[in-house]
Amino acid sequence: MTLSSNTFDKDMAEFIELQKGEEEKGQLERHPLAPSSGDACQDKSHPYYDVARHGILQVTGDDNYGRKLIIFSSCCMPPSHQLNHHRLLEYLKYTLDQYVESDYTVVYFHYGLSSSNKPSLRWLRDAYREFDRKYKKNLKALYVVHPTNFIRIIWNLFKPLISHKFGKKLIYVNYLAALREHLNYEQLIIPQDVLRHDEKLRVAQKGGPPPAVKTPPPRPPLPTQQFGVSLQYIREKNSGALIPPVMHQTVSYIKQNGLKTEGIFRRSARVQLIKDIQKLYNQGKPVSFEQYLDVHVPAVILKTFLRELPEPLLTFALYDQIQDLTKVESILRVSRCKRIVESLPEHNFIVVKYLVCFLHMVSQESIVNKMSPSNLACVFGVNLAWPRQDVISLDALTPLNIFTELLIEHYQPIFSSRCPPIQVLP
Numbered sequence: 001m002t003l004s005s006n007t008f009d010k011d012m013a014e015f016i017e018l019q020k021g022e023e024e025k026g027q028l029e030r031h032p033l034a035p036s037s038g039d040a041c042q043d044k045s046h047p048y049y050d051v052a053r054h055g056i057l058q059v060t061g062d063d064n065y066g067r068k069l070i071i072f073s074s075c076c077m078p079p080s081h082q083l084n085h086h087r088l089l090e091y092l093k094y095t096l097d098q099y100v101e102s103d104y105t106v107v108y109f110h111y112g113l114s115s116s117n118k119p120s121l122r123w124l125r126d127a128y129r130e131f132d133r134k135y136k137k138n139l140k141a142l143y144v145v146h147p148t149n150f151i152r153i154i155w156n157l158f159k160p161l162i163s164h165k166f167g168k169k170l171i172y173v174n175y176l177a178a179l180r181e182h183l184n185y186e187q188l189i190i191p192q193d194v195l196r197h198d199e200k201l202r203v204a205q206k207g208g209p210p211p212a213v214k215t216p217p218p219r220p221p222l223p224t225q226q227f228g229v230s231l232q233y234i235r236e237k238n239s240g241a242l243i244p245p246v247m248h249q250t251v252s253y254i255k256q257n258g259l260k261t262e263g264i265f266r267r268s269a270r271v272q273l274i275k276d277i278q279k280l281y282n283q284g285k286p287v288s289f290e291q292y293l294d295v296h297v298p299a300v301i302l303k304t305f306l307r308e309l310p311e312p313l314l315t316f317a318l319y320d321q322i323q324d325l326t327k328v329e330s331i332l333r334v335s336r337c338k339r340i341v342e343s344l345p346e347h348n349f350i351v352v353k354y355l356v357c358f359l360h361m362v363s364q365e366s367i368v369n370k371m372s373p374s375n376l377a378c379v380f381g382v383n384l385a386w387p388r389q390d391v392i393s394l395d396a397l398t399p400l401n402i403f404t405e406l407l408i409e410h411y412q413p414i415f416s417s418r419c420p421p422i423q424v425l426p
Contacts, residue, residue: 043395048091052394054078056088057095058189059394062307062382063182065268066300067140068104070096075112075193085119089127095394096135098378101370102266103138107179107188111146111197140268141182145173146197175202184307187386189393224284228308231347242350243424246281246305249289250298251358251426258295259361260368265303265379267296274300306355306383313352314385315344322385326399337406338414350423352384353415358426360411377405 046052058071077083096104119127144151176198179185221229223237226246234244241248258264273292278301280287289298306313314322321340328336344352359376366372381404386392392400407414 048087048094051083051087051091054083057092057394059095059099059397060187060189060392062303063105063184065271065274066103066303067268068099068102069107069183069187070099070104071107071109071189073109073112073191073194074117075109075191077113077117079116080119083117085123088119089123089130093130100135100138101263101375102379103140103268105141105143106139107143107145107183109145109191109194110148110151111194112191139169141171142169143171143173143179143182145176145179146194146201147172147174222282222284224282226281227278227305228310230310231351235347242347242422243354244305244351246301247351247355249287250302250305251355253289253298254295254302255358255361255426258299259365261295262368262370264295264362264369264371265299265376267299269294269297269300273297274304277301278304303379303383312385313348313355315348316388318343319385319387322403323396323399325403333402334406334410334413337403337410338417341407341414342418346420349418350420354424354426356407356411356415359408361426363408373405373409376408377401380404
């Protein structure tokens with residue numbers, strides 16, 4: 001079913017009036033001199049630098065269910081005369097193409113869209129048609145933050161074009177706090193304008209400034225805790241085991257049952273099931289992956305375990321060195337990766353070597369499972385290293401993925417020279 005040009009012209013005239021009212025109110029709230037917090041692209045060699053430099057789009061790791069998290073911030077869009085919307089569409093596709101083979105989530109911050117920077121309805125219609133089944137199939141959730149009547153009208157206009165299945169993925173989020181249930185909130189790159197707008201909405205809702213939130217003291221971890229505690233803690237509570245039980249069990253199961261599974265590590269699993277398995281591990285109860293009959297379950301558990309470590313496997317100290325890898329000539333990068341890895345603390349080195357050895361095995365079956373070192377790097381890079389402030393910008397993903405790809409592809413030469421007294425391999 002299609003929408004005629006005349007219908008679009010009529011609809012456009014109707015909602016422009018509505019949007020004017022929303023913009024006038026919004027202009028009173030915004031701080032035009034305040035910079036947005038979106039981390040804009042600084043790499044002038046980027047093929048879409050003219051668009052990427054505005055920080056409209058960010059990829060910030062995974063959500064709570066192991067799905068790649070992509071953020072679109074309307075308030076970072078410059079006035080239309082400063083942005084080629086056709087290039088914006090190409091940039092969106094260029095970015096998504098790197099992730100759509102895996103399950104992914106999109107967060108759309110609507111605040112800041114105005115008549116000066118919003119694309120036309122025809123552009124929206126063309127964009128929806130451009131994003132064919134390849135893009136829609138693995139999109140698991142679209143969070144629309146701070147929706148307005150404008151958004152709801154747009155949604156109604158596009159209903160004839162939108163499948164019922166896709167429509168179920170749309171989730172309206174009125175306040176930022178509601179995202180905490182689904183996402184790692186601290187990992188989100190949220191523009192300052194959006195933060196201020198959310199604060200004003202909450203104040204208006206309560207009829208006054210929000211009361212100070214008293215954060216209860218954190219509970220001490222259980223002796224059997226596996227998720228959200230350090231490698232050292234796990235080792236001390238598990239009789240000195242070098243490889244955390246979660247890693248050992250998930251890797252062993254996937255090695256035996258999932259090396260030839262197409263798209264292994266790209267799929268998500270049922271949310272409640274993952275939470276239940278985490279609870280079993282944290283309580284020290286046995287977990288048998290055979291009962292779930294789905295090799296993607298231990299795959300998600302492994303990624304979740306890595307993501308919830310208080311400090312990444314590759315440590316905070318090495319993050320900047322990893323980011324500098326793109327400054328090194330290609331022919332010297334394997335040697336640089338080797339030096340970086342060799343500088344890890346011994347326990348981290350042992351665990352990283354164990355994991356990368358396993359991922360190397362997975363990549364050797366890439367003809368069947370479609371998981372080349374590059375594809376595995378896109379999945380695991382953000383789960384192996386992140387900055388201390390826990391936010392990874394779109395710019396930072398490239399060196400991180402290159403580093404991880406090199407570790408997997410050149411596993412033998414990178415890890416062969418350092419041999420701890422005790423080591424474990426899958």
